[in-house]
Amino acid sequence: MLRILALISLFWTVALVPAMAQETVDDARAATGGAQTLEDILRRQEGLKIDDSFRSDLTGDPNAAAVPSDQLGTLGGASDPDLWRGLRYNAADVSTQQRGPAATTLIQDGGMWWLSFRRGALLSFGAYLLGGTLLALGLFYLVRGRIRIDGEKTGRSITRFKAFERFGHWLLATSFLILGATGLITLFGRKFLIPVFGPESFSTIAVGSKWVHNNVSWAFIVALVIIFVVWVVHNIPDRTDLRWLAKAGGLFGGEHPPAKKFNAGQKLIFWSVIILGGSIAASGLSLLFPFEFNLFGHTFSTLNSWGVPGWFGADDLPYPLQPQEEMQYAQLWHAIVSFVLLAIIFAHIYLGSVGMEGAFDAMGKGEVEEQWAREHHSIWAEETLGAKQSKEGGA
Amino acid sequence: MKAFLLSVLALVVISVGANQILVRMEGAGAIGSTTSVNVRVD
Numbered sequence: 001m002l003r004i005l006a007l008i009s010l011f012w013t014v015a016l017v018p019a020m021a022q023e024t025v026d027d028a029r030a031a032t033g034g035a036q037t038l039e040d041i042l043r044r045q046e047g048l049k050i051d052d053s054f055r056s057d058l059t060g061d062p063n064a065a066a067v068p069s070d071q072l073g074t075l076g077g078a079s080d081p082d083l084w085r086g087l088r089y090n091a092a093d094v095s096t097q098q099r100g101p102a103a104t105t106l107i108q109d110g111g112m113w114w115l116s117f118r119r120g121a122l123l124s125f126g127a128y129l130l131g132g133t134l135l136a137l138g139l140f141y142l143v144r145g146r147i148r149i150d151g152e153k154t155g156r157s158i159t160r161f162k163a164f165e166r167f168g169h170w171l172l173a174t175s176f177l178i179l180g181a182t183g184l185i186t187l188f189g190r191k192f193l194i195p196v197f198g199p200e201s202f203s204t205i206a207v208g209s210k211w212v213h214n215n216v217s218w219a220f221i222v223a224l225v226i227i228f229v230v231w232v233v234h235n236i237p238d239r240t241d242l243r244w245l246a247k248a249g250g251l252f253g254g255e256h257p258p259a260k261k262f263n264a265g266q267k268l269i270f271w272s273v274i275i276l277g278g279s280i281a282a283s284g285l286s287l288l289f290p291f292e293f294n295l296f297g298h299t300f301s302t303l304n305s306w307g308v309p310g311w312f313g314a315d316d317l318p319y320p321l322q323p324q325e326e327m328q329y330a331q332l333w334h335a336i337v338s339f340v341l342l343a344i345i346f347a348h349i350y351l352g353s354v355g356m357e358g359a360f361d362a363m364g365k366g367e368v369e370e371q372w373a374r375e376h377h378s379i380w381a382e383e384t385l386g387a388k389q390s391k392e393g394g395a
Numbered sequence: 396m397k398a399f400l401l402s403v404l405a406l407v408v409i410s411v412g413a414n415q416i417l418v419r420m421e422g423a424g425a426i427g428s429t430t431s432v433n434v435r436v437d
Contacts, residue, residue, distance in 0.1 A: 215413055
């Protein structure tokens with residue numbers, strides 16, 4: 001008897017409770033006159049998805065309109081709110097004289113997510129990453145100090161970089177730093193510079209930054225091509241890199257692992273600059289010519305077809321994207337990758353200047369102390385000095 | 396130092412040159428505006 005009662009109660013729980021829950025939702029919806037419920041509001045505040053079909057489906061149906069002769073009858077099938085909902089959910093038939101790709105998207109919901117991310121999480125991420133990198137470099141300097149040339153200096157120097165290599169490097173460096181500074185002004189200006197300079201002065205700064213950012217970008221792209229062509233041969237990974245990495249480049253021990261023209265650390269910097277810099281340039285071009293290059297829609301579609309979001313337990317990435325969404329994703333990608341590359345370049349600047357004795361000469365004068373070369377790039381130094389001696393001997 | 400100064404000069408030349416080319420292409424209608432999306436309501 002008890003078993004029968006238990007079965008009945010189980011059936012009650014499994015079969016009837018969900019139905020009651022549905023009725024509760026429907027009741028709540030009915031209680032708000034078909035508008036959003038308290039549960040919808042709470043879910044949205046938690047950043048969860050809500051089923052907004054109660055709103056998105058309500059875009060005006062002439063057949064569903066009450067007949068004018070009825071009580072509370074209407075003069076048409078669509079009200080102003082229906083029209084706005086139709087615009088919001090892309091259900092309205094919009095025609096414009098403007099023939100741009102985004103001309104018919106008059107309301108774009110996704111823009112709110114982008115806006116709040118752009119002025120919230122993105123700024124925090126960038127500030128923590130760049131600030132954390134500078135702090136870590138400062139601490140490293142305090143702990144490790146300047147990396148000195150260990151052996152006796154010879155007083156002789158060898159050519160490390162030719163004039164054209166240094167030209168390409170400095171063109172890339174100056175353009176990247178200008179782009180970084182103007183990019184940070186654009187991104188952080190509203191929050192940090194307007195309170196200091198006021199809206200009028202900041203407007204001038206922002207317009208100037210934008211002009212400089214848009215146009216210096218071409219010099220960055222040219223320099224990126226130059227350094228790729230000039231240095232790619234020397235940056236192909238090989239076995240010496242594994243040994244160099246295993247000893248962390250001799251950073252913490254006294255021993256200097258052998259290295260060719262570029263050690264593994266420099267190769268990592270090189271490929272970071274090429275790959276991340278190339279990605280920044282691509283997303284920058286997408287932003288410079290709005291709606292012409294759509295980078296994200298196809299990428300998202302491909303990733304979805306491979307099931308990549310599912311690997312991380314996430315829903316499919318949004319596809320298709322509205323034209324404005326393409327621009328929003330391009331802007332976020334441009335900023336995030338730039339932050340990462342800036343952090344890497346901070347470390348590069350540190351090691352190439354105050355962090356290591358003799359390192360700046362390589363790019364400053366193009367000549368380095370022979371002992372420095374033997375310690376940090378022993379294989380390259382032997383080859384270069386050997387070639388120099390045999391040339392002198394031959395002469 | 397010479398390489399650095401040359402790179403700064405090149406940066407200015409490339410930036411201003413690119414800007415002039417884009418402005419002329421934009422004026423000729425070969426490309427859309429690089430500075431804004433034109434919206435007109437008639």
